[in-house]
Amino acid sequence: MTTQITPPQRRKFLFILLGGMGALLGAASAWPLFRFLSPLAAKGGGKQVTIPRSEVAPGKAHFFQFHGKPAVVLQPSPGKFVALSAVCTHLGCIVAWQEQAGEFQCPCHGGRFSAEGQVLGGPPPKPLESFAVELDGDQLKVG
Amino acid sequence: MQPIKWLVDFIDVRLGIRDIYERELHGYLLPRNVNVWYTLGAVLMALFGLQIVTGILLLMFYVPDSEKAFSSVQYIVNEVPFGWLFRMLHAVGANVIMIALLMHMLSVMFMGSYKGRREFTWLTGFTVFNLTLGLCLTGYLLPWSQLSFWATTVATDAAGAIPVVGDYLVEFLRGGPTVDNQTLGRFFALHVVGLPLILLGLVGVHLFCVKRRGISVPPFGTAYHTSEELPFFEHEKHPDGIPFFPNYFVKDAAVICFFIAFLLAIIFYAPAMFFPEAAFEKADPFLTPAHIKPEWYFLWAYQTLKIFPSKIIGLGVQVVFMTFLALLPFIDRSPERRPAKRPLFVTCYVLGILLFVAISIWGHYS
Numbered sequence: 001m002t003t004q005i006t007p008p009q010r011r012k013f014l015f016i017l018l019g020g021m022g023a024l025l026g027a028a029s030a031w032p033l034f035r036f037l038s039p040l041a042a043k044g045g046g047k048q049v050t051i052p053r054s055e056v057a058p059g060k061a062h063f064f065q066f067h068g069k070p071a072v073v074l075q076p077s078p079g080k081f082v083a084l085s086a087v088c089t090h091l092g093c094i095v096a097w098q099e100q101a102g103e104f105q106c107p108c109h110g111g112r113f114s115a116e117g118q119v120l121g122g123p124p125p126k127p128l129e130s131f132a133v134e135l136d137g138d139q140l141k142v143g
Numbered sequence: 144m145q146p147i148k149w150l151v152d153f154i155d156v157r158l159g160i161r162d163i164y165e166r167e168l169h170g171y172l173l174p175r176n177v178n179v180w181y182t183l184g185a186v187l188m189a190l191f192g193l194q195i196v197t198g199i200l201l202l203m204f205y206v207p208d209s210e211k212a213f214s215s216v217q218y219i220v221n222e223v224p225f226g227w228l229f230r231m232l233h234a235v236g237a238n239v240i241m242i243a244l245l246m247h248m249l250s251v252m253f254m255g256s257y258k259g260r261r262e263f264t265w266l267t268g269f270t271v272f273n274l275t276l277g278l279c280l281t282g283y284l285l286p287w288s289q290l291s292f293w294a295t296t297v298a299t300d301a302a303g304a305i306p307v308v309g310d311y312l313v314e315f316l317r318g319g320p321t322v323d324n325q326t327l328g329r330f331f332a333l334h335v336v337g338l339p340l341i342l343l344g345l346v347g348v349h350l351f352c353v354k355r356r357g358i359s360v361p362p363f364g365t366a367y368h369t370s371e372e373l374p375f376f377e378h379e380k381h382p383d384g385i386p387f388f389p390n391y392f393v394k395d396a397a398v399i400c401f402f403i404a405f406l407l408a409i410i411f412y413a414p415a416m417f418f419p420e421a422a423f424e425k426a427d428p429f430l431t432p433a434h435i436k437p438e439w440y441f442l443w444a445y446q447t448l449k450i451f452p453s454k455i456i457g458l459g460v461q462v463v464f465m466t467f468l469a470l471l472p473f474i475d476r477s478p479e480r481r482p483a484k485r486p487l488f489v490t491c492y493v494l495g496i497l498l499f500v501a502i503s504i505w506g507h508y509s
Contacts, residue, residue, distance in 0.1 A: 039314045039325070063429045068320045070429055086429070087321075090454060092300030092313075093293060093431040107433045108297055109449050123452055 048143040056140065061097035066131065066142060070094050073133060073142060076115040083133035083142045084117045090124040172384035173391050174360040183247035185395035186402050190240045197233040207331040209324040212287035213425040231410045237279050238417050239406045241440045244272050252492060255480030256359045260372065262472040264352040267345055269469050274342050281334035284327060290419060292426035293435045296322050304454040321428060362480035369478045436507060443499055446506030
């Protein structure tokens with residue numbers, strides 16, 4: 001006994017088959033698209049950054065690029081060095097060093113941080129990220 | 144035989160354009176008491192058209208590279224003949240579009256035109272509004288000025304408030320840990336191709352919804368009536384109405400001219416209105432300028448983030464507000480559209496506008 005397959009059944013089968021293949025192709029193309037749009041891994045990650053000590057006078061701050069993001073090293077008191085992320089933890093603006101007040105202020109939403117990066121006021125939810133800094137001769141090594 | 148008539152005849156026998164004209168333009172009847180607020184859709188289409196034309200012209204000289212973008216815009220403005228005009232038409236035009244969009248949305252809300260099974264019309268229109276905000280944001284970065292750079296930094300950083308995936312999402316939006324050449328590349332692609340294509344498609348769907356469902360009768364005067372919601376689709380006809388062409392088209396054209404005049408008046412008499420000092424300085428990733436402010440239509444969001452101590456609450460308030468607006472036709476189910484008969488809605492409407500204006504002014508001066 002042979003089973004008759006009618007044209008509508010054949011069309012339905014083809015619709016399901018092609019629809020399934022289309023869905024599979026769509027899903028398969030999502031991963032390359034996601035990877036294409038994803039941020040590339042930062043170069044030089046984990047490496048130390050060296051800054052001449054002369055760039056950071058007492059009471060002054062020196063801004064530099066650290067692992068792809070703005071950072072700051074300062075000498076709040078003679079011989080004491082602090083390295084922090086310069087990115088405000090509220091909405092990513094760059095904090096400005098106020099030498100007279102001895103604190104960082106964010107120009108965007110008025111966040112305030114101490115010289116050690118602790119929140120003093122305003123909307124920032126957490127302190128500035130701090131990095132290890134050591135003095136090696138006349139060079140400061142951050143990271 | 145007159146040459147124009149000959150040409151129309153030539154096309155008509157091949158494509159039946161007289162039939163299209165009769166059906167879609169002259170035979171397309173609008174309510175007899177249709178008012179000037181109904182022209183804002185046509186105004187917006189004209190302004191979007193102007194953005195496309197000026198955008199294409201600017202693309203001929205603009206260089207999407209963080210080292211060259213700022214100088215290429217300076218070159219367009221200062222060296223290219225009439226470059227200043229096309230740049231101003233594009234940048235100021237974006238602001239005028241936002242004004243027209245807000246007026247369109249507010250007039251639809253006031254007249255309850257989202258009612259009567261027009262949820263899809265409202266939703267597509269609201270999505271167009273949000274896409275336009277996206278176009279403004281992505282276009283804002285392209286001149287690579289201090290204003291561009293820091294407005295984009297703050298806007299993209301806001302996504303970091305989303306739990307778990309926030310930090311990754313920020314990097315994904317920027318294409319790296321900070322706003323840089325990668326960000327410029329993806330914002331450029333979105334601004335000139337991605338978002339305009341989606342916008343054009345959505346405007347098409349919006350127009351389809353408007354045409355298919357039928358224009359709502361303004362809720363004023365004796366012509367107003369509430370229609371019973373039938374369990375099947377019904378096109379709202381206006382058999383005693385006025386033809387769209389030429390009757391209402393002339394009104395559309397007049398209001399379009401008014402908006403173009405308004406745009407040109409800003410360009411010629413108040414060119415600095417939308418350009419603070421930071422718009423003329425090249426982006427410096429190490430220096431956030433003092434008192435940096437977003438564009439006027441983002442000031443409410445900026446100030447909301449300042450008011451609430453927690454970023455997630457500030458963002459949450461904005462999401463709740465926008466979701467409420469998006470779902471308005473599903474929340475406000477009463478068939479009544481006359482403002483005088485909707486005291487609660489009108490009170491919330493007026494207070495909402497006052498709150499928006501007050502928070503924006505607060506944001507501007509804070």
